[in-house]
Structures are given as C-alpha cells and as structure tokens.
Amino acid sequence: MSATVPLRLVLIGFGPVGARFAEELVPAVAAGTIELTIVGAESGPPYNRVRIAEYAVGRAERDDLDLVDVDALTTAGVAIRTDTPALRLDRSARVVVLQDGTRLPYDRVVLATGARARVPHLDGLERIAAAASTSDGDAGSEDSTTVDPDGALTAGVQVLRDLDDADALRSVVAAGGRVIVLGAGVLGVELALMLAGAAAVPTLAHFGPAPMPRHLDRGAAWVVSSSLGAAGVQVVPHTRAEAIVTQTGPDGVRRFHALVSSDGRSVEGDVLVLSCGVEARIDLATRAGLRTGGGILVDEGLHSWSDPAVYAIGDCAHIADPLAHRHDMSVPGGPSGLIGPGWRQAEWLARAFVAEVDG
Known part of the structure; x- marks a missing residue:
C-alpha cells in the first residue's frame, strides 16, 4: 500500500x-x-x-x-x-x-x-427486555424489541464480567452481605475465597461432589473444598440449580432471596453471582x-x-x-x-x- x-x-x-x-x-x-x-x-x-x-x-x-x-x-x-x-x-x-x-x-x-x-436458565430469573434497533437510519428499516443478551437480570442476580458488575457486588461486600456464587470453576472458587477474605458472607454452590472438576482430580478437588471451608466459605455441593425465589420490597422491585436446587434445598442470600462459564x-x-x-x-x-x-x-x-x-x-x-x-x-x-x- x-x-x-x-x-x-x-x-x-x-x-x-x-x-x-x-x-x-x-x-x-x-x-x-x-x-x-x-x-x-x-x-x-x-x-x-x-x-x-x-x-x-x-x-x-x-x-x-x-x-x-x-x-x-x-x-x-x-x-x-x-x-x-x-x-x-x-x-x-x-x-x-x-x-x-x-x-x-x-x-x-x-x-x-x-x-x-453465560446465564443459565433458572425459573424466576428474568432479563430486561429492551428496544434494540436493527437499523442504521436507512429508509424503510424497522426497529424490533428483543431481549438484550447483556441486559440487567432480576435485581440481586448478576454476573461478574465488567466494572458495572463489580461496582454492584462491591457495595454488597462493603455492607457485609451474603453472597452466593453459583459455579465452582476457577473463577467461582477464586471469587469465593476473595469474598471470604473481605467483609462478605460467601456461599459456593456447585453441581457435583467437588469444585473445579475440569481442572483437578478427585483428591485435589477435595483439598480445595476443604480449604474453602477452612477459609470461611460455605460449600454446597450437588446443587443442580433450578430456580430463584424473589421477594418484593417496599419500592415494588422484585429482588433475589434464595437459590433453589432440583432436590428442593434452598440457600438464602442477598445477591447471587452466576459463575457458569462464558x-x-x-x-x-x-x-x-x-x-x-x-x-x-x-x-x-x-x-x-x-x-x-x-x-x-x-x-x-x-x-x-x-x-x-x-x-x-x-x-x-x-x-x-x-x-x-x-x-x-x-x-x-x-x-x-x-x-x-x-x-
């Protein structure tokens, strides 16, 4: 050129x-x-x-x-x-x-x-619908209303991918809130340990008997699970997440209250952080x-x-x-x-x- x-x-x-x-x-x-x-x-x-x-x-x-x-x-x-x-x-x-x-x-x-x-399908979990323009202003084009794949979730449910997510979680941590992390991959385990070292009260819920199954053999996974418990993380294994329970506050907003697994168990918290891959x-x-x-x-x-x-x-x-x-x-x-x-x-x-x- x-x-x-x-x-x-x-x-x-x-x-x-x-x-x-x-x-x-x-x-x-x-x-x-x-x-x-x-x-x-x-x-x-x-x-x-x-x-x-x-x-x-x-x-x-x-x-x-x-x-x-x-x-x-x-x-x-x-x-x-x-x-x-x-x-x-x-x-x-x-x-x-x-x-x-x-x-x-x-x-x-x-x-x-x-x-x-990645956001799993959970009964009771909603995404905010938004008007998303598919046009660039050309004549004859139309707008359509769709669900924004990056839109806000039900209040109290979030991912941790960008600064807005981090700011939302930071305020809960500073208040000593109960944080449930769903998913025990590398990022989920790392976050749970960091939460335990901060002012929050963390719970790590995951499918299967032990964390990080794709990265660790059974023995090493059990060591990690024990270390999580020793650090102050409540570990809830064998959790096939099925739904969330919400409560409506005085402001009329539905907020997360508990995570429910397929066997009927529930874990209450102030916020649910989804760590289910990308x-x-x-x-x-x-x-x-x-x-x-x-x-x-x-x-x-x-x-x-x-x-x-x-x-x-x-x-x-x-x-x-x-x-x-x-x-x-x-x-x-x-x-x-x-x-x-x-x-x-x-x-x-x-x-x-x-x-x-x-x-």
Whole structure:
C-alpha cells in the first residue's frame, strides 16, 4: 500500500486484547501509515478483567486495573469512540455502522468483542427486555424489541464480567452481605475465597461432589473444598440449580432471596453471582453473515473464513483450519478463554499489518 494512503483499520472492542492490539500499532499510526479507529461499547478506558474480582471485593481500586495510556493513543492519532456500540458490519460497502448512525469506512476490520458470561436458565430469573434497533437510519428499516443478551437480570442476580458488575457486588461486600456464587470453576472458587477474605458472607454452590472438576482430580478437588471451608466459605455441593425465589420490597422491585436446587434445598442470600462459564460475543459477526462456531471462525492468519478483510482476536476468535472443516456442521475447538493467547494474537496481527504497510 502506498505510504501516502494509510491503511484504514477499524477495531471493534476495547478490552484487554483490543488495547494490546492498539498499543502495538501506535508507531505506525503516528507515522501516518495506518489510520486506526477504535469502537468500544463501554464508556471508559480498557481495564484488566483478570483483576475484576479483586476490585469487586475491595482489594484493588479502579486505577489499579488500568491497562493502556489512552492519552498516548489519541496523541499518536488513534480515534477512539467509546460508549458507542457497533450495530452493523456492512461487508459489501466495507463500512461499520455504529448505534448512533455513524458510518466508519474500513480497509480491514478487527473484531475483539470478547466474551459474555453465560446465564443459565433458572425459573424466576428474568432479563430486561429492551428496544434494540436493527437499523442504521436507512429508509424503510424497522426497529424490533428483543431481549438484550447483556441486559440487567432480576435485581440481586448478576454476573461478574465488567466494572458495572463489580461496582454492584462491591457495595454488597462493603455492607457485609451474603453472597452466593453459583459455579465452582476457577473463577467461582477464586471469587469465593476473595469474598471470604473481605467483609462478605460467601456461599459456593456447585453441581457435583467437588469444585473445579475440569481442572483437578478427585483428591485435589477435595483439598480445595476443604480449604474453602477452612477459609470461611460455605460449600454446597450437588446443587443442580433450578430456580430463584424473589421477594418484593417496599419500592415494588422484585429482588433475589434464595437459590433453589432440583432436590428442593434452598440457600438464602442477598445477591447471587452466576459463575457458569462464558460464551463468545458473536452477535455482530452473525448479523454480518460471518461463519461462527464456538466463536468467529478464523484461520491461522486470523482472517475470517467468510471475508479476508475481517479478522478476529481474543475470546471471540475460534481458530480452525477452513480447508479441513469448512463443510463440517460442528467445528472442533473454540476460544481458549485465556488472556495470554489473546495478547499474542493481538501482537502478531498488529505486526502483520505493520509489515503490510511497510511493504
């Protein structure tokens, strides 16, 4: 590409992986060989999600989670659009359409949309329905009302994925509230232990006889379970969660009161934190007609199987060989769910773009 015509890159997603990608491109942006626009759905700068539980229990402050110098990015010439979700990817026109109607033309677009917490089906648990526009202001298009997959849950029930989640839990912890954690994977166990070390009263409810069954053998799992109890965590095994019980307060709002298992047992608490795994955010990719599996399907070069101008990195990227699996109904594998591989993907892809513009 000519040095006088910068490569127009649009990065959708300003989490830890997107931030690393942007940092790697700063010299090229400052040199004028790459024009980078970042689109982020959250209102503030990117932060370290790995430490989100520490912030939620009061062991870290907001500034401790900072990942990138946003001023350095903007000084270099990076355009940053936060609090403005991408609504549509028009691949034929090579334009990203934002929720506010802004249209961003691109030569390449990188999806770093990450993952959202998985919310299990529990009787009594509701999501807030919201009007979600599927249009970009074009004539003849219509809006539809749908359930926002990231919308608020029944009061007192939450996940722990972003700062809003952490702020909600932080207030309960500070008040010495009873916190039930549903799910005993690595994150659930970690959160329960942190809660025990704070002012909260934690309960860890999980399916099966012992925690972390995917990571530990039976003996090691029992050691972890004993350690949880010794730390002050009430462990409730063999919990096949079936429903929640709510109570209506004086303000007329239904709030969580208890978690009910399939055998009729109930555990009361002030808040229920769902730690039941994550799923890739593929909504934008699906609307754009990109092929997906456990995430957005990309090859080893991180190109989308469906469009060589579209890339994916991090928790939304499912790397698989298109030659071997293009005709498979179900593609094996999926996103790693770990920050390290996402950072390496971001660094590698940024360097590939720099090499492209440098000729």
